[in-house]
Amino acid sequence: MTYLADVGTLARKDLLLELRSRDTVPAMLLFVVSTLVVFNFALPAGASAEAAYGLLWAALVFTAILGLTRAFVAEREQRVLDGLVLAPADRSAIWLGKAIAVVAFLALAEVVALPAFALFFEPVSWELVAAVALASVGFAAVGTLLAAMAAASRARELLLPLLFLPLVIPIVVGGVGASIADDPGRYLGFLALYDLIFAILSWASFEYVVTE
């Protein structure tokens, strides 16, 4: 059970750091609302409801990138990641702890984004909320792994979006489908499948990304 305890400790560390510094989540909140406002001006007059849902998902993807870019910044700046890797904890616990924290940040951003979207554009159904929840897990799962890769590179913030965007195209498809299709269940199922596959893959391969 020490594995889960390690995960809990790591997640709590990230959440506490955020609580004290309060830099990532407020930025994400502001970013997602600003993006939605920009989208109002980006959408032409006769645009359909569906287009608005599509733009919501675009906003969520970019907000996730924003949050993830910060995910390993502290680690890099203070070489904490090296220390964590040397610690006796299983490396994949680092991934899990970090991913949990990222999901929490995303959830906070979404708690603001979804009501804002409902206010500005279109109503938000329960299927959409479920899709956003599942998508957040997906974003966090692959995003945490990719952010660790980007943190080890020289290009850092430039690299993460390039790695992230192709991988999350299926999430966007699932999310938009759940928002506008007649049978959202299929798309929710697909999102769950994506989460399962990529969470396991990320969990298993994280240690190879952070060690020599």
Add this chain to the structure above:
Amino acid sequence: MLAAAAAGLLLLGISLAFYWVPNAPVEGFRQRIFYIHVPVALTAYACFFWAAWKALRLLWTRDQRYDLESYTAVHMGVIFGVLTLVTGSIWARTSWGVWWTWSERQLVLFLVLFLFYSAYFMLRYSVDPGPRRASMSAVYALFGVVLIPVSFLAIRLAEGLIHPVVFTHDVGDKLSTSQLVTFGVCFAGTLALAGALYVNELTGKRLDERLSELREALS
């Protein structure tokens, strides 16, 4: 040898595609692009799977030799992927008058894969050489092959709701014998070509490596 086989097979295959095989019933002459487009696409997939296999071997055994092999395979895959996109685009142009359509699944899938594997190169260029870069590239290559079926599923799901399916190629439900033979020869040819280019490039890269070592040792 591989190169010779590739040359022979492709020459034979292309001749078959142009002279021997009869016109397809509905699409007519333009269907013949099928004999270069699909083999190139399948070869690209084969390269990506080969790269993932080498990546897996690297992570398993920590033998750094596999890094260059995986990298070269990804490179081959991207080259053939670009060829798939270009030939697919030409086929779309001649069949439907447009250079691109979102309703052609293979084209969209290859576009996603092209983006994904191009980022692979960005990743490699921005990390200093060494075991760390090798491991990260390997993990990324593995994600790539997992992405192939997941993306395909996503694209299928997307069809129903975003882009109306307007165009389809009439490749027919069953290929006639002559078509199968032509396809088989062309496919074997493109695989051999990929193999020949792969071996060539790998040798070149290994030579590069050893020359650097030599240079280090001498200075």
Add this chain to the structure above:
Amino acid sequence: MTSAERYVTAAYLVVLAVVLAYVVIYAFKLSRLEREVGELAELARRKKEEVA
């Protein structure tokens, strides 16, 4: 040549062109490698003379 024939031929030619381009790039790389080997051989010879 009908338009269909033109496009089909174009597709095959593109494949040929890309492969040929690859070969040409490779030829350049090989000549560079050759040059490097020459330089290193020169370096090695000089080192041997220094030691001797």
